Amino acid sequence: MNDSKTNLLEAPFELSYKYKRSSGPVMSKFFEGLSQKKILGTKSKAQKVFAPAAEYDPETREALTELVEVGPGGTIESWSWINKPRSHHLLQSPFAFALIKLDGADTAMLHMISDCDESDLAAGKKVLPVWSDNPTESITDINYFILET
Amino acid sequence: MSDDQIPKDYKESLIHLEYQYTAGSATTTFLNQVKEGRLVGQACPKCKAVYVPPRGSCPRDGIATSIEVPLTDKGCIESFTVVHIPIPGNPIVPPYVCAMIRLDQADISFLHLVQDIEIDQIRIGMRVQAVWKPKDEWTHSLENIKWFAPIDEPDVDVSTLRFKPS
Numbered sequence: 001m002n003d004s005k006t007n008l009l010e011a012p013f014e015l016s017y018k019y020k021r022s023s024g025p026v027m028s029k030f031f032e033g034l035s036q037k038k039i040l041g042t043k044s045k046a047q048k049v050f051a052p053a054a055e056y057d058p059e060t061r062e063a064l065t066e067l068v069e070v071g072p073g074g075t076i077e078s079w080s081w082i083n084k085p086r087s088h089h090l091l092q093s094p095f096a097f098a099l100i101k102l103d104g105a106d107t108a109m110l111h112m113i114s115d116c117d118e119s120d121l122a123a124g125k126k127v128l129p130v131w132s133d134n135p136t137e138s139i140t141d142i143n144y145f146i147l148e149t
Numbered sequence: 150m151s152d153d154q155i156p157k158d159y160k161e162s163l164i165h166l167e168y169q170y171t172a173g174s175a176t177t178t179f180l181n182q183v184k185e186g187r188l189v190g191q192a193c194p195k196c197k198a199v200y201v202p203p204r205g206s207c208p209r210d211g212i213a214t215s216i217e218v219p220l221t222d223k224g225c226i227e228s229f230t231v232v233h234i235p236i237p238g239n240p241i242v243p244p245y246v247c248a249m250i251r252l253d254q255a256d257i258s259f260l261h262l263v264q265d266i267e268i269d270q271i272r273i274g275m276r277v278q279a280v281w282k283p284k285d286e287w288t289h290s291l292e293n294i295k296w297f298a299p300i301d302e303p304d305v306d307v308s309t310l311r312f313k314p315s
Contacts, residue, residue, distance in 0.1 A: 008172055009177045010170065011172075012168075014167050017238075020160065031160075
């Protein structure tokens with residue numbers, strides 16, 4: 001037996017799986033909206049607005065189909081500062097993952113906040129999206145959010 | 150479904166994970182031998198069960214499998230499945246056969262390919278032997294064995310393939 005830890009075999013592994021999926025009738029519109037610099041939510045009978053768009057109200061199980069535009073600005077609900085982004089992160093300088101409640105919405109959306117210091121962030125602060133110049137109908141059509149000045 | 154049949158709203162998604170694998174001492178020893186074209190299992194000093202590939206301990210007795218057991222590259226098919234569905238990125242073209250190969254003297258089997266035979270001729274208990282890649286292509290991997298191929302020996306009675314009793 002080889003008990004010397006220094007002689008153990010090691011190898012880098014890469015697990016990758018590409019697949020195609022449908023976003024469905026509601027989420028398709030949400031992603032289409034992003035490519036047109038619009039953030040869409042869905043509104044329930046009780047006038048609750050879910051953004052990003054939700055297909056069902058998790059409390060009442062109501063199917064949600066009425067789309068409403070929210071934002072584009074929003075407020076920070078909570079955040080997590082990423083001081084040393086890793087290679088798989090979309091931003092390579094320090095940034096925050098944040099739950100952002102878009103104006104007009106009752107729920108928060110997870111996205112990133114960049115171009116700021118950790119000490120600049122606080123719950124309730126206003127943020128604005130920075131849009132991508134090359135939209136692909138995906139959540140990355142918003143590059144990130146920045147603090148409203 | 151071919152690509153042109155996929156509705157417009159289908160989007161390409163990607164699951165991607167990079168990680169560093171450390172083999173551990175039992176697997177390291179095993180793979181160092183595999184690189185030299187040898188299959189070496191490990192036996193439990195208590196129940197004598199032979200494990201290949203070895204993981205370093207006997208799950209039944211909970212002790213280190215400290216005895217090295219050189220094995221032949223011959224064995225039999227303990228179980229198999231015919232794969233008809235292509236997996237994206239997999240270079241092997243279906244239909245092909247994955248089989249649990251029980252090497253002679255071993256008490257467990259491992260998964261490998263069976264080729265050089267018509268698929269409908271493959272059966273449980275069939276005797277097989279490893280078909281190795283050319284020596285200069287050997288690495289620390291069971292892929293040094295291209296596949297297992299049938300050999301002209303009588304089938305094994307699968308009821309004898311039980312795990313060694315304690």
